[in-house]
Amino acid sequence: MYPLTLRAKTILIGIVVAGVLSLVASAATFFLTREYLLRQRETGAVTQVLAAARLASSALAQSDESLGILSASAQLLPGSRAALYQSGSWQISGIGFTNLDIPESLLLQLENGLPAGQRAMVGSEVSILVGFPLPNYRNTWFVGVVPLNELERSLEVLQTTLLVGSIFAAMGGGVIGNWVSRRMMEPLREFSSTAREVSLGDLTKRVNEPREPDLARIAQIFNEMTFSLQRRIDREARFGATVSHELRSPLTVIRTAADIIASMRSELPP
Numbered sequence: 588m589y590p591l592t593l594r595a596k597t598i599l600i601g602i603v604v605a606g607v608l609s610l611v612a613s614a615a616t617f618f619l620t621r622e623y624l625l626r627q628r629e630t631g632a633v634t635q636v637l638a639a640a641r642l643a644s645s646a647l648a649q650s651d652e653s654l655g656i657l658s659a660s661a662q663l664l665p666g667s668r669a670a671l672y673q674s675g676s677w678q679i680s681g682i683g684f685t686n687l688d689i690p691e692s693l694l695l696q697l698e699n700g701l702p703a704g705q706r707a708m709v710g711s712e713v714s715i716l717v718g719f720p721l722p723n724y725r726n727t728w729f730v731g732v733v734p735l736n737e738l739e740r741s742l743e744v745l746q747t748t749l750l751v752g753s754i755f756a757a758m759g760g761g762v763i764g765n766w767v768s769r770r771m772m773e774p775l776r777e778f779s780s781t782a783r784e785v786s787l788g789d790l791t792k793r794v795n796e797p798r799e800p801d802l803a804r805i806a807q808i809f810n811e812m813t814f815s816l817q818r819r820i821d822r823e824a825r826f827g828a829t830v831s832h833e834l835r836s837p838l839t840v841i842r843t844a845a846d847i848i849a850s851m852r853s854e855l856p857p
Contacts, residue, residue: 597768598761605760606753613749621742628738629715633704636717636731639663643671643729644721654678660729668709668732672697673724683710684732693718697728712736774802778809785813 591599643660650656653673661669661680668681670689677686688709696703697718704717709732718730774797784792793813796806 594765594768594772597771598764601760601762601764601767602757603760605763606757609753609756613753617742617746617749620745624738624742625735628733628735629704632715632731632733633717635664635733636669636729637719639669639731640719640721640729644724647721647724647727654680661731664731664733666732666734670730670732672726672728672730675726681732688732689716689718689730693730697730698726706735709734713739773797774799774806778805781809785816791817 639660642663643656646656646659647653653671657669657671657678657680658667660671661667666681668684670680670684670686671678672686679685688707690705690707693703693705693707693716697720700720702717702719704715706713706715708714709716713735715733715735716730717733718728721727721729774794777794781792781794793810794806796803796810
């Protein structure tokens with residue numbers, strides 16, 4: 588497995604950082620929006636059920652037809668689902684809703700004479716159930732159901748939108764990382780090519796100083812090093828030439844004397 592290049596690492600870091608930041612921001616946005624919309628919907632549900640309960644209470648004072656009163660009151664609620672508890676029995680209005688769908692904790696508060704509200708599953712839908720004890724009637728409660736399916740669909744659309752936005756943000760981070768890596772690698776490529784030419788013997792090569800201060804300092808040091816190396820090689824070349832010149836004359840005299848001695852070897856005494 589080959590190690591990642593500097594450019595690849597920069598692009599990968601850009602993608603990861605942008606993706607993580609976008610996901611965190613999207614998650615925070617989603618949960619804050621979800622809580623705000625739920626609070627708004629719960630407030631609206633309480634207002635709607637309270638109006639229906641008041642209508643049922645007023646109608647009960649004029650008639651004993653509890654089922655008709657319940658049906659008329661339920662028309663004020665989305666889905667027209669409501670329940671009326673009176674004299675130990677339940678009257679239900681709406682399809683897909685029974686008294687068994689009402690949570691025990693909500694019933695307990697109604698038995699204590701307190702209004703109550705709670706999110707619960709009614710059939711296959713998440714709904715808000717709100718109950719009110721009817722004034723002037725002993726052990727009589729009105730429970731209304733407000734479904735949250737439209738809110739759930741809106742939240743799903745929001746979640747999908749934020750997720751797609753996070754993906755595009757990560758892609759944008761990769762594009763920015765690619766651009767940054769190219770800006771970083773351009774001076775380094777010039778350093779590399781210039782260093783290769785210097786290693787091959789061309790000591791006249793210099794790198795251009797980039798605008799970035801850190802890279803400009805590196806370029807200055809590289810040019811100073813190349814200049815110092817060139818001066819050193821020039822000094823060594825001059826030193827070699829001088830030494831060669833100074834040694835050439837004594838060596839010539841010695842060689843000539845050796846040749847003369849060799850040619851007159853027979854005439855010399857032992």
